Amino acid sequence: MLSKKDFEKTLKELGKTSKGSSIQQILKQVEKLNLLPLRYNSWQLPYLLKIMGFVFGDGYISITKDGKGIVGFNGKREDLEKIREDIKKIGFNPSPIIARERNHKIKTQYQKEYQFKTKEEFFRVSSFAFATLLITLGTPYGIKTKKAYRIPKWIFKAPLWQKRLFLASFFGAELSSPKTLNKYNFYAPQLNMSKAKELEKNAREFLEDIVNLLKEFGIETYPIKKVLGYSFKGKRGETIGLRLQISEKIENLIRFFETVGYEYNRQKQREACLAANYLRLKLRVTKMREKARKEIRALYKKKGDFKKLAPQILEKYGGKYVTYQFLYHSLFKEKSHGVIRKRGKPRIAFNFPSFEEYKKEYVFGENGLVWDEIEKIEKIPYRDFVFDFTINNVNHNFIANNFVVSNCGVRVLTSEWKEDDLKPYLEKLANEIYREVPSGLGKGRELKFSIPELDKILEGGVPYLVEKGYGEKEDIENCEAGGKLPWANASYVSNHAKNRGKDQIGTLGSGNHFLEIQEVAEIFDGEVAKIFGLFKDQIVIMIHCGSRGLGHQVCSDYLREFIPLMLNKYKIKVPDREFACVPFNSPEGKRALAASGAAANYAWANRQMITHFVRKAWKNVLGARGGKLNLLYDVAHNIIKIEKYNIDGKEKEVAVHRKGATRAFPSGHPEIPEKYRSVGQPVIIPGSMGTASYILVGTKEAEEAFYSTCHGSGRTMSRHAAIRSLSGRDIINQLERKGIVVKCYSLKGIAEEAPQAYKNVDEVVEVVHNAGLSKKVAKLIPLAVIKGE
Template identity: 40%
Template sequence: MTTFEAGDITLHRVREHVWEMPPEGGMRVPARVFASEALLEEIADDRTLQQLRNTTHLPGIEKYAICMPDGHQGYGFPVGGVAGIDAENGCISPGAVGYDINCLTGDADVRLSFGRKMPIAELRERFEDEEAVVAGDELTESELRLFTESGEREVFEVETETGRTLRSTGDHPFLTPDGMVELDDIDEGDTVYVHPFEGIEHESPEEFTVLTEDDFADEDPQLVAFLKRHDLLPLKSTDEAFNRLLKLAGFHTGDGAFSGPQTWFYADSGDLETIREDVAALGFTPSRIYSRERDHEIDGNEFTRTEYSVKVGAHGFKQLLLRLGVPDGSKVESSFTLPSWFDRLADWQRALYLSAFFGAEMSEPSAVSNTNFYCPKVSQNRRTEVADAGEEFLRGIAEALDSIGIGTNEIERFEAETDETERLRLGVQSDAENLVRFFSTVGYSYSREKERKAALAVQYLRRKEHVIDRRAEIASEVETLADGGTPVSELKDRYDINERFVERSAWSGRSGRPRPPAGFPTFEEFCESTEVRENLTVPVEVESIEPAGVEPVYDIGVEHDAHNFLANGIVVSNCGVRMVKTNLTYDDVRGREEELVDALFEAIPSGLGGGGIVEGSGDTVEAALERGVDWCLEEGYAVESDLAHCEDEGRRPDADAAAVSKKAKDRGRNQMGSLGSGNHFLEVQRVTDVFDSAVGDAYGLEEDQVVVLVHCGSRGLGHQVCNDYLRDIEEAHSGLLSQLPDRELAAAPAGSQLAEDYYDAMCAAINFAWVNRQLITHRTREVFADVFGEPWEDLEMELLYDVAHNIAKKEVHDVDGEDRELYVHRKGATRAFPAGHPEVPKAYRDVGQPVIIPGSMGAGSYVLCGGSESMNVSFGSTAHGAGRLMSRTQAKDEFWGGDVRDDLRDTNQIYVKAQSGATIAEEAPGVYKDVDEVVRVSDELGIGDKVARVYPVCNIKG
């Protein structure tokens, strides 16, 4: 195989295990993938290659962007990605290092395409097939690229002044007038943006064939061939094209016409653009928008207005609409009713048709008095002989609305002004609750002005009803307290409300619901004072933010640059590994695995929540950020040899604690010495194979030896650092951001203040991660001493090595024969410097830096040494693990935690303990790629050479 095709990406084989994507379309350098053919098939299964291609657009990127053999889709930058970027003329990107995704509770309704909504938790099985609604410059739809599910986290309930609520983690961003702001930084009285249209709950439609070739038997075969070629024949109720046709058919029934083979639509110019988009999406070519002046007379008043129209010249389009039930000729004389298959549709599909018909024919929201509304009405004129069909048509609409809880008035039928013609009229009941449901679930399509007025009406009515509900609560409380003897004077002081209201509630009670207060605005005043943005979002004040317990949380990622979505109508939007040696053999541990795993699990905090080995005061966190493992040495948590066997001796001198936000420090304060969750773990292992005895001797490894692997990072502190700077960089360097194909690659230009600050903060987070792993090592030594009854020093529990993963470091590399300082971004990759490199610790300089590659808890891990070719082909880097094959959500569907745990114990004699069975399922051996294959590729490329293989004995997870 010399090429590999993955969608619109073609990879060319450069040599064994090296595949290249040549530069095109804005790529500054080629992209390279290091993989066998088997691994390449797995890498191509998600968006890894597209994300790698996007990475090549970063300014200053040198040589090529690289995906390691364990690569898989990340957020912006692929996991397993490496990029060397000029440290003087390039940039530094938090997205290429890694950061957290913030989350919502599972019941948050996400607005989807075609007027649907679905709880975010239910998207796990279908997110790749869905599009979410995004509030960009205009309301649009975007494919989903990620679905994440996390364990239980503390959540807060936000309630707006209109009564709308949403529960999220404190770090989830909400759209405000100042841009995206995390909930923790939003106060009561602040403004957020909402979209009042909610949509209808998704349900899978009944699948049936709407149109077949037989329906076009009398048409030109070329027309049939065209429709088949564009997947419009056969037309099924589950086709996306059918959903677009429902809207177009509904609107045309209201405000369209046929002329010969041509199909005409009449609407405002902006609305016609939307119609044109839907027509084009079906494979037809709409005309430009035509305009002409038309004279009109109503009640004796003459006036001129501009009429806009669009035509579709394709005869096949007209025939589609006709066979879908759109009337031909004079609608007044037609006997058309709703299509025969209309009742078989899902509620949201019926709403698509109706919303478009209402966009053409129904009156817009308007107030009959200061605070009450007319009922929206749709009217038709029909000749007397077909008036019964007109009534049937409106009755079908009423029944469809009733099925989704929207009440209508009786159909009115009376003689029209024209002889032998009857006027038929259907109105939506005008009580507030019914109107809100109508405007927020069906509303109007292809009519921007009506949509805008409906958005205002929903917000106004919700706010009004919310105020009345609160006044009713106060009235009830006042009446109860007054009956119990509380003086009215005291009640007047207790409630911030009109004194006369308190008196009436206390003395005479109330027979019905209260009215709005005297100063409540009229609908007209509300419209004048409330902005409706181009994307139809409106501002609303936050009324309360309250703790709401602990729940599992979820998030999605969208393709669109706006990087937001609608949830309940509200617009929302460092790691490493170390290995510790012992002088124990597997025989020393066998039979005591359960005792050991229980002791480790009890002693070392794990999971999503807080709690660490050290109680972190402000000074403690500052010291850890500034001095790294030096601080551990001073405090008695480390020995001198720990520093000697740690990358950079456990301290980044560029670290600046002042560059780390208070919020990040607070997140790290109670997590010092904790594993966290996800793929982080502590594993006791035995060495099963030594492939290179000379390097094995230098590393102090031999077969049957027991070692301990610790894989974790800087916990919430490092994630917060990335989040903080990502948002700042997006705002300060929007010009650079606009040149990149993915917003999540947001970067600060080298030499800018933000680039320097972020680098200093990231180095501080690296120090914190080293401290975290050192504290876990300290506690592990204590556990081993207790379990085996000997001091840890006598057990020779020395650190083999500690290497960081998700980082960007300033390093000197050869670029075109010249030494250049680069920001080497390694996201889910690890440094692998070869023998002789000055930054390799002296103890290992003759053989090369130790490289630790964790595998799954059922397949084992590897120790490598930095390969001789690493500096030439991979910026001194190699893979950092096996790499995931499936998402955590998919893993939990595929595996049952209890079964995985029992199988590992009974079949492999591996003892696993975790906070929950779900955590074990998420990390099941079948979730990961073949670590043997990943390491084979690394070894054969010469970027990381095999030294030893280790196999799990027992494992603890968050």
């Protein structure tokens, strides 16, 4: 698309020579930034397209007499900051933003003179290399009103999303903002262009280029017009004004606002998003009224009793925008200006909000978002990727209907090896585990279970897999609840959920799920550590994962079912649909509990199968001398359990929901393994990637918290923010400098789960230790990290 030869040619045209190595120095700078050659798939191109679009509008390129290249940008500070960020990303250094006041004087063709002041904000990039790059790509330089230029031909060959970036940025600078004509209907967006009189033909050609690009998005425009009132005579000669308008038809405006819109202009883009939503609502209401009018006419023609027919239509369409009077008048002709005629298509309802009223009622935040309700949910055929949009909000979780269904959890395997003994084999062991245990979003494995076999796993959990040879009897004893919830029922798990889960047993998953080879770095309680089988410098392996796609699908399935039941059958009122629920002992509640139990069993089975393959990898690398890997304990931290507690002096059976919390039973509790009963249940607190993890023990003091403690450190930075501000490669380098081996398919996955994105786990554990919710036993530090994508 852009070669070194093209760039060098532009340099020469701009007056640069080989004298003093001028050309070579500029070329060297651009090549160092990996900007030559530039291809359609170059990562810098999207940024360059947006920058170009803006310079075509509210920017300029100046090549000074003394051989300097300056690129200038004018606009609002918040928009200019965004442009500055993008320029920095491709390797150039913009100046700070400068503000100043300017005096203007304009004389119109009607000989009227106007004087006014404006405050402008701008910044510059003083770089001949940057200016030359933009010019070579086809960006005009000098005084644009006196310069002939077109949309660069290569943009017409670019994919549609790249064309959109150029157009949206240009429109952010030059196209009018969405505005209403009469509170309800919108003006046609205008693009006005001033050009030297002798370049009128070129100006029309440029605007035709814009028209042709918009056609590719299915967007209609009006013919280009010459605007007489935009003609001026000034110091630089006579200019004429041309105007291009985008059709204000509702469907056309929606298409434009949603598919092209504006870039580098937050205010315009916000208004465009809101306008698109408003127009969609308006279109929906108009079509609903049209449909209601047709239906009442057809029914009246057949049956003729309006008073009986009207309530049926009103019930169907809600009654807000389809009223009794509207239906009545729909049956008869209207009189307008003395002429009686049949009523045509209905106009918008008289009580429909204006655009400003709509914004006051529905707008959320400052980024063009509005509150809306889901109208219907229907199943459609789809076999492709599904993406999860990370939301920087505490409500982004895996809780459905107040039931935690995924049973994300953690287990620790102990060995008889010390860190010094394993060191020569560490890299090889990490590679072997990485090979044996698939990890990442949607990853499955070649070992697949049939649906009948999967049903047995959903109801049988860890005991079923051990029976089939994927573990040892002690593995069952050392799992919370014996690795199986007795109320699980596979028949209440959908086929879709089962199909998602049948080949994912024994896989790690994505996000914060991980597998670590760790060293026991510190012992806090020697007596308890001895009972747990822990000693200083010991090698242990931690596995942190959950119920994969199956658990998530169980959540989604019951969420869809519960909302209408809650509202219509049980008449339960909650402040937010996030709290959708049904009575615990209702038929639906019992089914949901049984399904969540099946998902929990699947998660335990998943960790058990991973353990099987970790043991296999251990043996492959270390052979017989490796000895056994024993399961210390497996505990869930996203689960619902039925447990008994003393409440108000009486023992009661309650449903304990632990989301981001871990069970921590005290000594003497009958539900923990007999060998640990004298001290209490092992509590496993995983750290973030590259940081310490902890083994704690349950306490009697934790009864006030239903024997629950923290499950980890918790995020301080959203995944999106982490990706934006952190480099996966830098994180790997930091960990490797500490001697930690890292295995992960995705640098993005590494950045998402960087230690900086989480609270300090040492401080979090200290809090629960001092509060008596659980007591520290041992500190574990990572030697090797295996992560999902």
